[in-house]
Amino acid sequence: MFNANNSSYPTIQADLVIEARWIATVASQQPLLENHAVIVQAGNIVEILPIAQARQKYSATSLVCLDEHVLIPGLINLHTHAPMSLMRGIADDVALMPWLHQHIWPAEQAVVSETYVQDATLLACAEMLSGGITCFNDMYFYPQATAVAVNQAGMRANLGLLVLEFPSAYANDADDYLQKGFAAHDSWRNNPLISTSIAPHAPYTVSNKTFESIITYAEQLSLSIHTHLHETLDEISQSEAQYGLRPIQRLAEFGLLGPNLVAAHCVHLLPHEIDLLAEYGCHVAHCPNSNLKLASGIAPLTQLLAKGVNVGLGTDGVASNNRLDIFAEMRLSALLAKGVSGDATVVPAHQALAMATINAAKALGLEHKIGSIEVGKLADLAAVKLSDIATAPYYDPISHLVYACGREHVTHTWVAGELRYSNGVYANIEPNELKEIINTWQPKLKQHKH
Amino acid sequence: MFNANNSSYPTIQADLVIEARWIATVASQQPLLENHAVIVQAGNIVEILPIAQARQKYSATSLVCLDEHVLIPGLINLHTHAPMSLMRGIADDVALMPWLHQHIWPAEQAVVSETYVQDATLLACAEMLSGGITCFNDMYFYPQATAVAVNQAGMRANLGLLVLEFPSAYANDADDYLQKGFAAHDSWRNNPLISTSIAPHAPYTVSNKTFESIITYAEQLSLSIHTHLHETLDEISQSEAQYGLRPIQRLAEFGLLGPNLVAAHCVHLLPHEIDLLAEYGCHVAHCPNSNLKLASGIAPLTQLLAKGVNVGLGTDGVASNNRLDIFAEMRLSALLAKGVSGDATVVPAHQALAMATINAAKALGLEHKIGSIEVGKLADLAAVKLSDIATAPYYDPISHLVYACGREHVTHTWVAGELRYSNGVYANIEPNELKEIINTWQPKLKQHKH
Numbered sequence: 001m002f003n004a005n006n007s008s009y010p011t012i013q014a015d016l017v018i019e020a021r022w023i024a025t026v027a028s029q030q031p032l033l034e035n036h037a038v039i040v041q042a043g044n045i046v047e048i049l050p051i052a053q054a055r056q057k058y059s060a061t062s063l064v065c066l067d068e069h070v071l072i073p074g075l076i077n078l079h080t081h082a083p084m085s086l087m088r089g090i091a092d093d094v095a096l097m098p099w100l101h102q103h104i105w106p107a108e109q110a111v112v113s114e115t116y117v118q119d120a121t122l123l124a125c126a127e128m129l130s131g132g133i134t135c136f137n138d139m140y141f142y143p144q145a146t147a148v149a150v151n152q153a154g155m156r157a158n159l160g161l162l163v164l165e166f167p168s169a170y171a172n173d174a175d176d177y178l179q180k181g182f183a184a185h186d187s188w189r190n191n192p193l194i195s196t197s198i199a200p201h202a203p204y205t206v207s208n209k210t211f212e213s214i215i216t217y218a219e220q221l222s223l224s225i226h227t228h229l230h231e232t233l234d235e236i237s238q239s240e241a242q243y244g245l246r247p248i249q250r251l252a253e254f255g256l257l258g259p260n261l262v263a264a265h266c267v268h269l270l271p272h273e274i275d276l277l278a279e280y281g282c283h284v285a286h287c288p289n290s291n292l293k294l295a296s297g298i299a300p301l302t303q304l305l306a307k308g309v310n311v312g313l314g315t316d317g318v319a320s321n322n323r324l325d326i327f328a329e330m331r332l333s334a335l336l337a338k339g340v341s342g343d344a345t346v347v348p349a350h351q352a353l354a355m356a357t358i359n360a361a362k363a364l365g366l367e368h369k370i371g372s373i374e375v376g377k378l379a380d381l382a383a384v385k386l387s388d389i390a391t392a393p394y395y396d397p398i399s400h401l402v403y404a405c406g407r408e409h410v411t412h413t414w415v416a417g418e419l420r421y422s423n424g425v426y427a428n429i430e431p432n433e434l435k436e437i438i439n440t441w442q443p444k445l446k447q448h449k450h
Numbered sequence: 451m452f453n454a455n456n457s458s459y460p461t462i463q464a465d466l467v468i469e470a471r472w473i474a475t476v477a478s479q480q481p482l483l484e485n486h487a488v489i490v491q492a493g494n495i496v497e498i499l500p501i502a503q504a505r506q507k508y509s510a511t512s513l514v515c516l517d518e519h520v521l522i523p524g525l526i527n528l529h530t531h532a533p534m535s536l537m538r539g540i541a542d543d544v545a546l547m548p549w550l551h552q553h554i555w556p557a558e559q560a561v562v563s564e565t566y567v568q569d570a571t572l573l574a575c576a577e578m579l580s581g582g583i584t585c586f587n588d589m590y591f592y593p594q595a596t597a598v599a600v601n602q603a604g605m606r607a608n609l610g611l612l613v614l615e616f617p618s619a620y621a622n623d624a625d626d627y628l629q630k631g632f633a634a635h636d637s638w639r640n641n642p643l644i645s646t647s648i649a650p651h652a653p654y655t656v657s658n659k660t661f662e663s664i665i666t667y668a669e670q671l672s673l674s675i676h677t678h679l680h681e682t683l684d685e686i687s688q689s690e691a692q693y694g695l696r697p698i699q700r701l702a703e704f705g706l707l708g709p710n711l712v713a714a715h716c717v718h719l720l721p722h723e724i725d726l727l728a729e730y731g732c733h734v735a736h737c738p739n740s741n742l743k744l745a746s747g748i749a750p751l752t753q754l755l756a757k758g759v760n761v762g763l764g765t766d767g768v769a770s771n772n773r774l775d776i777f778a779e780m781r782l783s784a785l786l787a788k789g790v791s792g793d794a795t796v797v798p799a800h801q802a803l804a805m806a807t808i809n810a811a812k813a814l815g816l817e818h819k820i821g822s823i824e825v826g827k828l829a830d831l832a833a834v835k836l837s838d839i840a841t842a843p844y845y846d847p848i849s850h851l852v853y854a855c856g857r858e859h860v861t862h863t864w865v866a867g868e869l870r871y872s873n874g875v876y877a878n879i880e881p882n883e884l885k886e887i888i889n890t891w892q893p894k895l896k897q898h899k900h
Contacts, residue, residue, distance in 0.1 A: 088842070092849040093784075093798035126839050233792075292789030293853070322853040323840065332782075334543075339742030342683075348543035389576050389884060390773065390857075392538070393892035395899040399542040403743070403772040407840075408858035434839060442843035449845040 016040035016379065016417050017060035019051045020071040021386075022397045026357045026372040031350060032398060038071065040379040043416035047375060062419075068387035069411065070397040072353070073372050074134025074156075074380035075326040076360035079226075079264040079285035079314025082124035082149075082157075083117040083140045086441045087319040090449050096232060096294045104319060107448035108141075111441065112169060117145035119437040125153035126429050127324045129421040131407030132382030134414070137262060137285065137314070137364060139199040139226055141170040144184035147194055152428050154420045156380065158364050160199025160226045161185060163214060165207055174210040178217065185221075193415070195364065197262070202228035203247035204235050211254050218260065224365060225256065229263035232296045236268055248273050257282050262363050264314060265290075266304070267297045274300065278307040283363030286355070288332045289323070290316030301337045302346045312360030313352075326356050327407045334402055349402040379417035384409050466490035466829065466867050467510035469501045470521040471836075472847045476807045476822040481800060482848060488521065490829040493866035497825060512869075518837035519861065520847040522803070523822050524584025524606075524830035525776040526810035529676075529714040529735035529764025532574035532599075532607075533567040533590045536891045537769040540899050546682060546744045554769060557898040558591075561891065562619060567595035569887040575603035576879050577774045579871040581857030582832030584864070587712060587735065587764070587814060589649040589676055591620040594634035597644055602878050604870045606830065608814050610649025610676045611635060613664060615657055624660040628667065635671075643865070645814065647712070652678040653697035654685050661704050668710065674815060675706065679713035682746045686718055698723050707732050712813050714764060715740075716754070717747040724750065728757040733813030736805065738782045739773070740766030751787045752796045762810030763802075776806050777857045784852055799852040829867035834859050 018040070023033040025048075037054035039047040049057070084104075091103035117140065128136060138146055139160035150157045161181025163174055171177040181198065188194040198214050200206040206214075206227075218225050230236060230247060239247045248269075251257055259281035266277070266284045277284065286299055304311050313329040315321050330352040337347040361371025370380045384405055386394050391404045413421040420427050468490070473483040475498075487504035489497040499507070534554075541553030567590065578586060588596055589610035600607045611631025613624055621627040631648065638644040648664050650656040656664075656677075668675050680686060680697060689697045698719075701707055709731035716727070716734045727734065736749055754761050763779040765771050780802040787797040811821025820830045834855055836844050841854045863871040870877050 086843055089845045089849050089854055092846065092853055093795055095794045099794070123839065123842065130839060289785060292785035293794065295788040295792050295794035297792065298789055322850075323856075325840075335739060335742035338745040339748055342745050342747065344545040344549070344743065344745035345543055389573065389580060390775075392573065392884070392888045393536055393895070395539050395892075395896060396542065399539050400772075403542055404539055406773075406856060406858065408856065434842070438842045442845075445843070446845060 011059045012057060014039045014041055014058045014060050016062045016064070017054060017058055018064045018066065018071060018381070019054065020066040020069055020383070022070040023048070023373055024070050024072045024353060024398050024401065025374065026073050026354055027374050038373060038379065038381070040417040043378055043418070045373065045375055045377050045379050048373065064412065066383050069383045069385050070401060071373065072132065072382050072384060072401065073357040074370065074382050074413065074415065075132045075356045076312065076364070076371065077128060077133050077136035077315055077324065077326055078262065078312035078360040078363055079287055079316055080124070080136050080138055080324065081140045081317035082136060082138050082146060083112070083120040084317035084319045085124035085127065085324070086116070086120045086438070086445060087317070088322050090319055090445060092322070096296065097234075099294065103448065107445055109169070110448060111444050112141055114142045114145045116441065117142040118149045119441060121146045121149035122152060122429060123434055123437055124318070124324055125149055125155050126426060126434055129153060129155060129413045129426065130410065131325050131327060132384065132410040132413055133324070133326055134380040134382065135370060137197070137226060139201070141168060143181065144187045147184065147188045147191070150194060151191060153426070154193070154415050154418055154428050156193045156370070156415055158195045158197055159184070159188070160197045163198065163200045163210060164205050165210065166205070174207070178213070195366070197224045197226040199226045202231070202235070203250060204238055208254070211251070211256060215255055224260040224262065226262045227264065229266055230268050231265035231291070233268055246273070248276060252276060260365070264316070265296065265299065267291050267299045269300055271303070274303055274307050274309065277304070277309045282309070284309055284311045285314040285363070286311050286333055287314040287316045287329070288336050289328060290320040294320050298336060298340055301333060302341045305347070305351070310359050310362050311355055312363045313355045325407050327405060330356050330402050349396070349399040352402045353398060379414055381414045382410055383412040385411050461509045462507060464489045464491055464508045464510050466512045466514070467504060467508055468514045468516065468521060468831065469504065470516040470519055470833070472520040473498070473823055474520050474522045474803060474848050474851065475824065476523050476804055477824050488823060488829065488831070490867040493828055493868070495823065495825055495827050495829050498823065514862065516833050519833045519835050520851060521823065522582065522832050522834060522851065523807040524820065524832050524863065524865065525582045525806050526762065526814070526821065527578060527583050527586035527765055527774065527776055528712065528762035528810040528813055529737055529766055530574070530586050530588055530774065531590045531767035532586060532588050532596060533562070533570040534767035534769045535574035535577065535774070536566070536570045536888070536895060537767070538772050540769055540895060542772070546746065549744065549770070553898065557895055559619070560898060561894050562591055564592045564595040566891065567592040568599045569891060571596045571599035572602060572879060573884055573887055574768070574774055575599055575605050576876060576884055579603060579605060579863045579876065580860065581775050581777060582834065582860040582863055583774070583776055584830040584832065585820060587647070587676060587810070589651070591618060593631065594637045597634065597638045597641070600644060601641060603876070604643070604865050604868055604878050606643045606820070606865055608645045608647055609634070609638070610647045613648065613650045613660060614655050615660065616655070624657070628663070645816070647674045647676040649676045652681070652685070653700060654688055658704070661701070661706060665705055674710040674712065676712045677714065679716055680718050681715035681741070683718055696723070698726060702726060710815070714766070715746065715749065717741050717749045719750055721753070724753050724757050724759065727754070727759045732759070734759055734761045735764040735813070736761050736783055737764045737766045737779070738786050739778060740770040744770050748786060748790055751783060752791045755797070755801070760809050760812050761805055762813045763805045775857050777855060780806050780852050799846075799849040802852045803848060829864055831864045832860055833862040835861050
């Protein structure tokens with residue numbers, strides 16, 4: 001117990017006081033505060049005030065002084081497949097179709113089980129927490145196993161109930177995927193850290209009939225929907241051949257477009273399709289590193305933002321990235337938009353940071369809880385140190401976050417006011433546990449590296 | 451003194467023995483070695499052999515065991531302006547012309563002096579050494595001051611004798627720049643770490659007459675030439691208006707194109723201009739992060755490589771990047787080429803690594819000394835740790851270097867067999883020295899941040 005107050009006035013006991021050199025609030029009012037403190041009670045931000053005033057008013061059960069840091073909202077990874085973490089680098093410099101057919105799917109067929117998913121997710125959570133990510137939007141087999149690892153790590157996640165037509169070790173057909181998904185959803189129903197989407201994999205792996213029942217279930221259960229959409233040109237031409245429609249038009253006809261849809265990628269869009277996404281209030285998970293690595297293309301980010309589409313950032317699975325690193329996505333999304341548009345002023349730093357935080361929170365329907373540092377929201381936070389040689393000097397902390405910093409400058413990560421990661425140490429994950437996970441699965445997966 | 455040999459046979463005393471789990475030699479034969487040792491005598495690599503044999507044959511004055519690392523050739527930054535390090539983040543999200551006219555040039559006019567250049571270069575050297583960079587190709591005012599800092603840091607550099615038509619605190623006119631450059635060249639003439647280029651800034655800042663005398667001097671003094679070329683579309687249209695020629699054609703007519711030319715950027719090239727660069731054996735310094743950030747565009751890397759142009763990687767100055775990070779350039783050059791070409795197999799990891807090492811060494815005419823880990827070359831080396839959570843598991847160390855690792859995984863950097871950086875500590879640079887440099891210049895430069 002630490003009392004920072006020297007006066008004789010009674011003070012309020014706060015669970016956690018974080019004093020920071022800068023706070024990048026990502027709030028529309030006062031986006032950057034200097035020498036302010038964030039007061040946390042029971043996981044919630046109850047006040048933000050100048051440090052000197054905070055020391056008069058509060059006693060801190062736990063006090064953290066970040067005198068060379070910028071405090072930011074916890075980053076949100078809006079599209080990933082966390083359990084692919086153990087496939088990092090298993091198939092690089094390979095085109096999408098052989099990548100899927102010859103590498104990823106055979107590897108998945110060989111190893112993916114409930115145990116695999118739990119183990120691999122724990123590794124992914126460790127990587128994400130160390131890079132300031134507090135929440136991720138996932139889609140994979142065995143989501144109940146993902147939930148177990150998420151819960152151990154103490155992260156926040158929106159877990160997708162994966163739906164595919166083809167059988168896997170996890171489920172036999174679309175209906176089986178759905179039923180198993182709902183059972184998984186029941187398993188975490190009372191967990192405050194976990195929310196749920198239905199996750200039809202993609203237009204090319206899910207039938208019309210299945211999409212129709214997904215829409216019904218999503219309405220009945222008030223669940224959002226998370227899918228891949230317009231990731232590649234192949235996907236579009238295949239849909240035109242099979243259905244006579246581009247995928248987005250096909251989904252529109254079912255009534256799938258709406259404010260509860262998170263569409264990952266959206267690389268190839270015609271102008272009227274951008275309008276469609278804007279009109280329906282759909283959310284896009286922009287994944288620039290993965291889109292480049294798999295040679296899918298470059299999404300029209302500037303146009304999406306200009307039309308008012310809400311865009312967040314995702315890493316995609318680690319097998320196509322190969323980092324679960326939202327700092328890398330912020331930087332690349334800002335740089336790529338400039339290079340492609342020929343306009344250096346588009347996607348400025350504060351917009352990249354908003355995509356990685358509040359925009360993604362909106363996409364998950366969690367903007368009342370997370371995504372910015374404001375009174376009444378949960379204390380999902382990360383501290384980024386700016387005193388490194390590689391970040392000196394500094395003239396604008398928000399610009400530095402995007403262009404100079406990397407995830408290696410993250411020193412602390414909190415989820416709902418609980419310190420989950422600090423300077424190489426995890427609250428709930430032992431280094432030996434991760435080592436054992438790697439030693440168990442790496443040799444099994446190595447057989448599929450060729 | 452450490453003797454790793456237990457037998458009674460006499461052993462050879464080696465200055466330095468580095469035992470590594472992997473060695474990415476970047477040599478055409480055996481690009482990846484496992485469990486080998488590099489033997490260094492007087493700064494030179496004298497033998498590379500399996501660890502067990504090395505322990506029999508050599509005693510080590512200094513022994514370094516890298517059991518979780520990949521040893522790589524020191525990275526080479528083929529285009530930078532090291533003394534801009536103190537302008538990191540001074541003007542982000544700004545278009546090129548206002549960036550230059552309203553931010554960078556006024557800031558330079560206000561602060562650039564011999565002392566500034568020495569101080570800023572030392573910071574840049576610290577940043578580069580910590581990211582595995584052992585050599586850089588520079589162009590800036592007061593190159594003799596750059597040399598002093600380079601020498602203190604113990605790095606290798608090719609320093610450009612900057613030539614411009616317009617006056618600065620450094621020189622009055624093109625002839626004055628040249629004469630001051632030659633005096634600087636004399637100042638480091640016997641320094642084994644420093645070599646020299648003549649560096650006409652760009653076609654749009656250097657007159658025909660000056661280019662002609664540069665060619666004469668370069669021939670007489672056997673110096674290479676380093677310039678910016680075809681960085682922006684504006685540069686090209688301005689040249690067409692002024693000279694009736696595109697810049698590359700104008701330089702070709704002077705006889706400037708040749709194997710001693712390093713041309714930075716080359717973003718906008720017509721097919722026959724790529725052929726021209728290939729025919730003349732010119733070298734290109736590809737700077738993808740800077741080209742995106744300033745919205746210059748995306749260089750046709752795949753086409754350049756397909757035509758056999760030798761391409762290395764550069765960060766450009768930190769004010770347009772904002773990192774002196776060749777890992778970031780490797781990753782982005784590989785990813786961007788895939789995304790733009792629609793072919794995920796182009797610029798595979800080993801090619802990105804070659805651009806950052808042996809290709810850049812060729813561009814500097816130093817390929818007989820540096821750029822790969824081979825017997826007879828200098829021991830310019832870096833160690834990259836692969837056991838981090840963010841790099842686990844691993845299936846292909848070379849692929850991991852490019853797609854999963856960052857410069858934060860560099861643990862050791864040697865230049866000519868001397869350990870210049872290790873785990874946060876510099877051999878010849880004190881943390882307080884850097885802190886004082888930052889504290890001196892940041893407030894002066896901050897006045898120009900608006």
